[in-house]
Amino acid sequence: MWIDTHCHLDAGEFDIDRTAVVARARAAGVQQIVIPAVAAENFDTVRLLAHAHGFAYALGIHPLYVMRATEADIAALDEALTAHRDDPRLVAIGEIGLDFFVKSLDVQRQQWFYLEQLKLARRHRLPVILHVRRSADQLLAGLRRIGLDTGGIGHAFNGSRQQADAFLGLGFCLGFGGTLTFDRSLQIRRLAAELPAEALVTETDAPDIPPQWLYRTAEERAAGASMRNEPGELPRIGADLAALRGWSVDEAARITRHNALRALPRLAALGASAAVTGSEAVAGPAPGPAPAPGPVVGPAAAAAAGR
Numbered sequence: 326m327w328i329d330t331h332c333h334l335d336a337g338e339f340d341i342d343r344t345a346v347v348a349r350a351r352a353a354g355v356q357q358i359v360i361p362a363v364a365a366e367n368f369d370t371v372r373l374l375a376h377a378h379g380f381a382y383a384l385g386i387h388p389l390y391v392m393r394a395t396e397a398d399i400a401a402l403d404e405a406l407t408a409h410r411d412d413p414r415l416v417a418i419g420e421i422g423l424d425f426f427v428k429s430l431d432v433q434r435q436q437w438f439y440l441e442q443l444k445l446a447r448r449h450r451l452p453v454i455l456h457v458r459r460s461a462d463q464l465l466a467g468l469r470r471i472g473l474d475t476g477g478i479g480h481a482f483n484g485s486r487q488q489a490d491a492f493l494g495l496g497f498c499l500g501f502g503g504t505l506t507f508d509r510s511l512q513i514r515r516l517a518a519e520l521p522a523e524a525l526v527t528e529t530d531a532p533d534i535p536p537q538w539l540y541r542t543a544e545e546r547a548a549g550a551s552m553r554n555e556p557g558e559l560p561r562i563g564a565d566l567a568a569l570r571g572w573s574v575d576e577a578a579r580i581t582r583h584n585a586l587r588a589l590p591r592l593a594a595l596g597a598s599a600a601v602t603g604s605e606a607v608a609g610p611a612p613g614p615a616p617a618p619g620p621v622v623g624p625a626a627a628a629a630a631g632r
């Protein structure tokens with residue numbers, strides 16, 4: 326059984342067939358999904374979705390959303406973390422971080438929201454789920470400055486081996502997903518193959534970061550083809566990881582699951598109940614309407630890069 330440590334199940338791309346997407350994930354062997362928030366407006370949405378489906382969630386303000394966030398959103402995050410502190414499905418603060426790839430984002434503003442949210446993680450004793458894009462060193466500097474010792478996950482990790490080792494030294498795991506399925510992803514495939522086994526967790530970042538078999542060219546997308554990713558793709562991505570490591574698929578599932586429970590300790594308490602729901606979902610008829618073709622996802626760059 327697999328854990329998808331990062332899936333934006335609340336994204337609009339899933340509005341047309343979310344129930345079927347969840348049923349396909351369970352049928353494929355995905356036992357647990359962590360749904361990170363991106364802005365104060367979707368705190369309730371991710372919490373309710375997690376409860377409706379037996380999944381987990383994280384609350385935070387994503388770096389790509391800080392331009393329209395305000396100081397009041399930090400207060401709202403603090404309030405939500407306090408209100409739901411006893412909710413076993415609230416497993417982390419996220420998705421937070423820094424994005425230095427998108428040039429239109431104000432660096433100062435990103436840093437402010439990142440550090441304020443690290444302080445909340447420290448105060449609420451929760452791990453963090455980090456968005457890392459050309460920002461590994463600055464993320465590490467923030468973790469050291471705030472003295473966060475609750476660890477978490479560096480999601481869709483794309484830094485160097487040295488940066489990876491620094492995250493591991495601070496108690497983090499690193500998330501690997503669809504990108505490792507592309508032959509041309511040399512650096513990420515090398516990291517996935519060579520990092521210590523205890524570093525690795527699996528994720529889809531669905532609906533973004535499609536694996537190689539869902540990739541469509543710009544021409545195909547212009548003609549209406551979708552390359553929407555979904556959590557049911559995780560076991561196949563995990564099989565690619567197993568091949569890179571020389572593990573059996575079962576070993577890959579077991580090791581990455583164990584790591585996810587260590588990085589996000591509250592997941593451990595959810596395991597048993599989610600497994601029951603999962604086997605029921607596999608045994609019973611798939612709820613909801615038959616899977617419809619997904620809508621065309623947004624700009625190719627955004628879909629390939631993830632949120």
Ligand SMILES: [Zn+2]
Pocket residue numbers: 331333361420480530631632
């Ligand atoms: Zn994300």
